[in-house]
Amino acid sequence: MYSPRSRSLLPAVAALAAAVLVSGCGGQGTTLAATSAPSSPAAAAAPSPSPALTITDPWVKTGEKGMTAAFGTLVNNTDAELTVVSGASPLSPEVELHEVVESGGKMVMRPKKGGFVVPARGTHQLTPGGDHIMLMGITGKVEPGAEVPFTLTLADGAAVQFTAIGKEFAGGKENYQPGEDKS
Known part of the structure; x- marks a missing residue:
């Protein structure tokens, strides 16, 4: 029973x-x-919470050696400003956050002091000729369609991982080789 x-x-x-x-x-x-x-x-x-920072349309410029750069749009999903302070990738022993600024009548690349600041609920563009993630001394060839993993570190120590896709891009013929002046 x-x-x-x-x-x-x-x-x-x-x-x-x-x-x-x-x-x-x-x-x-x-x-x-x-x-x-x-x-x-x-x-x-119930949806899972969004990560604090995401990156949309991430891509990395194709190349065989030397330097290259990664681009995309950083998206802040929080109500507080976020700052990206560093980056890393197994493709490069040295990754820096860079900006392009005018200096002495020329456009020059240099490390971005203070990192990339992404406003609350806002975005920050990483573009050729502007802010970007610089990879120096790449350890392998980046071909079109290649998947390159990255980790960004925020000021609070949080890590954000993403994969950028290799893309051919001539653009403004940006020079990613140190010490060469193509003007």
């Missing part, structure tokens, strides 16, 4: 029986993890 209490155990018993059946058919080394159903439909539909 079923009591209200035994009826409440039926779903758990059925789940246990299914787990035993599946584990018996799965072969050696199969591990099943127990999961619990959401307590309400609203809990099942």
